[in-house]
Amino acid sequence: MAQSQKVERPARADALLNRERILAVALEELAQGADVPLSAIARKAGVGQGTFYRHFPTREALVMEVYRYEMLQVAKYAEHLLQTRAPDQALREWMTRLAEYAMNKAGLANAIREVSNVGSCAGKESYAPVVNAAQSLLDANERAGTIRPGITTDDFFLAIAGIWQINVNDEWKPRLVWLMDFVMEGLRAGAPARSA
Numbered sequence: 552m553a554q555s556q557k558v559e560r561p562a563r564a565d566a567l568l569n570r571e572r573i574l575a576v577a578l579e580e581l582a583q584g585a586d587v588p589l590s591a592i593a594r595k596a597g598v599g600q601g602t603f604y605r606h607f608p609t610r611e612a613l614v615m616e617v618y619r620y621e622m623l624q625v626a627k628y629a630e631h632l633l634q635t636r637a638p639d640q641a642l643r644e645w646m647t648r649l650a651e652y653a654m655n656k657a658g659l660a661n662a663i664r665e666v667s668n669v670g671s672c673a674g675k676e677s678y679a680p681v682v683n684a685a686q687s688l689l690d691a692n693e694r695a696g697t698i699r700p701g702i703t704t705d706d707f708f709l710a711i712a713g714i715w716q717i718n719v720n721d722e723w724k725p726r727l728v729w730l731m732d733f734v735m736e737g738l739r740a741g742a743p744a745r746s747a
């Protein structure tokens with residue numbers, strides 16, 4: 552006798568629209584503050600509590616999905632830059648985009664910290680597109696000889712970690728520009744194209 556199997560049906564168009572509205576509102580609200588009530592997000596998205604919780608049964612599920620979406624956008628920007636800029640310009644512009652994301656999304660960063668466990672699989676999976684984007688940029692620059700050879704993504708993220716030390720309440724943009732220029736100079740030091 553054959554066992555009955557649950558058949559996965561594609562999501563209905565209205566369900567997908569509800570999910571997209573929830574994510575758009577959540578992105579905006581969580582960027583303002585980590586403690587926004589889920590009921591407020593549902594209300595602003597124009598969906599009922601049942602619909603909201605069918606899509607996002609927990610705060611963690613919602614926050615991690617918003618984070619995943621944002622990380623994909625940052626990663627896609629690297630692809631665009633590599634197609635339209637010289638490798639070193641692409642790297643510098645992407646660093647600025649990543650840094651501005653970190654500075655402007657302080658509320659979202661706090662929400663992520665609140666719901667994420669250190670070393671959680673979901674966090675690592677969501678961050679993977681950004682690591683891959685950084686690797687693509689570093690590889691393109693190494694091939695072009697515009698950065699020193701052998702820089703790993705671990706080295707790169709360690710070098711830009713100062714972003715998270717800048718106080719968002721101060722006049723942060725000049726400090727950010729200085730930091731990104733400083734990091735680029737370090738990456739370029741010893742680059743084959745520079746010494747040629």
